[in-house]
Amino acid sequence: MTDTAAANAVDYLLKRHRFRPSEALPWVLAVAAFFVFPDYMALGTQVLIAIIFALSLDLILGYAGIVTLGHAAYFGVGAYAAGMLSAHGGWNEPLTGLVFAGACAAIVGFLSGWVLLRYHGLTLLMLTLAVAILMQEMANAAEIWTGGFDGLTGITIDPILGMFDNDLWGHHYYWYSLAVLALMFYVTRRIVYSPFGQALVGIRENVGRMHAIGSPVHRRLVTVYTISAAMAGVAGGLFAQLNAFVTLDVLDFARSGAVMIMIILGGTGRLYGAFVGATVFTILEDELAKISPEFWEFGVGLVLVLTVMFVQGGLLGLWDKVSSRWIKRSA
C-alpha cells in the first residue's frame, strides 16, 4: 500500500468518528429551548424522554433491522423498576434509580431477545407484541407491587445530586433529562460507528452473508437488543421519576406504536432521526390535543401517511434532498 493510500485510510477512519459541526445543532436548539420557552419545560422534558426511547428503537430497527411492536415492554419495565424501587424499596436516589431501571430492562431484554431473535418476519413481529402484552398482564396481575389498574403511587424522588428537586416548572428535570440523553446518545453513536455497529448494518442488509463471513449473528442481535432494552428502560425510569406515578399505559401497545411512528417520521438508521421524529410527534400530539382532544391522532396519522408516501427516509431524508438540491443549484 502506498503512503498516500495509508494516509487516506487514516484520514477516513478519523473522519468516520469525528463529531461534525452540524451535529451540534440539536444540542444548541435543546439548550436554546430552555431560554426561549421557559414555560414549556415540562413538555420539553417529555420530548427528551421520547428521544431517548426513540433512539433505543432506532438502534435495533434502524441499524440491526429488528422490527418490533413491543418496545414499550422495556420502557414499562424501566418505569416500574424505578417506581417500585422508591415506592417499595425506599430507595429514592434518582441516578442509581435510573441505573436500576436500565439494568432491569436489560435483563428482560436479554431473556426475551434470546428467544425472540431466533425468529424473523411476521413471527418476530407477533412475538415482540406478545412480550409487551405479557408484561402488561403481569403488571396488572401483580397489583400488590404495581398498583395494577390504579397505578403505582408512593414514588418519592430525592433531589438530583442532592440539590435539584423536581420543581413545578420542570426546569431541573429538563437539564437532568438532557444530560441523560447526551449520555445515551454518546453510547449509541459509539456503537453505531464501531465495527459492531457495522456488523449490525451488515445483518440488516444481508443476514446470510454475515453468517458466511463468520459473524455470530444471533449473539450480536441479542447484544444490541439488550442494550436497546436498557436504554428504553432508562427512558421509562426517567418517565417514572418525572411523574412520580406509573400506570399500565407505560406497557401499552399504543406506546410501542408511537415510538415506531416517531422513528419513521424522523428517518430510521440516522441517529438524529430519533431527535426529529420524537420532537415533531410529541409537539404535534400536544398541539393537536389542544385543538381536538378526541381527534388529535388523525393529525398525527395524516402527517405519518404523507411522510411515508412522499418522503423517503423520513423528515431527515427530506432535509437531505432539499439541501443537496440547493447545493447543486448554488454550484
Next chain:
Amino acid sequence: MLTLQNVSAGYGETVVLESLNLELATGESLSVIGRNGVGKSTLLATIMGHTELHGGAIALNGQDISSASIHHRARAGLGYVPQEREIFPSLTVRENLEIAARPGPWTMDRVMERFPQLVERQSNQGNQLSGGEQQMLSIGRALMGNPSVLLMDEPSEGLAPVIVEELQKALSALRDAEGLTIILVEQNAHLALDFSPRCVVMDRGTVTFDGASEELKTDAAKLDQLIGVSAS
C-alpha cells in the same frame, strides 16, 4: 485439508449432490466446471453449510464440520465468494472489508495492495461500485476473514471481457503467491482450466471427471463430451 466423503446434499427434500467425494491438499487449487444446473454452486453451498446435508461427511483440517453452523465453518477457515457478490450496499468499501476482518496475515493493507482498484474507491458505498469492483471487493472481503480455503462461485459472471482478464490475473496471483487452497466454480471453461492444474467436471450432482486441466485443454472432444462446450 478439505475432504468430502460420500456427500449427499440439497435443498429441503430435494437431493442435488449424490455420493460426492472430493479431497484437496493444503495450497492446492481446483477448478469445478460443468453444465448449468449440475450442482456446482450447490457443492460450494454445501461445503459452506447453506444446504441440507442428507449424508456423508465434510472435514476441514481433519475436523468434522458436517454439522457446524455457517459462521462456525467460516471461523474454522472457510471463505466464500458468492455468485451474486452480495456486497453490503450502504457500507463503504472499507467498511465492507472491516466487517469481515479476523486476525491473520490478510489485513486491510494487504487486501488493498492485492486489489489496488479498491484503494481509490474505499470511501464509496458498495452500491456505487462497478461489477468488477464489486467482485474484487467480494473476494477481498472473503480474504479479510483469513480463510485457509477460499470458495469462489462464478466470479467472472456478468463481467466485461477486459475485467475478466484483470480478475484472472488477480486470481492467479492469489493462487501462486499466497498458498491458499482455492476451489473455483466457473462457467467459463477457458478461465477455469487456465486457473488450476487440477479440474473437476460435474454432472447430475456427482463428479464425472477429476484430473489434469491440461488433459481437457488439449482434448476438445473430451471436454465437449463432458460439458457440451468445445474448449477451442
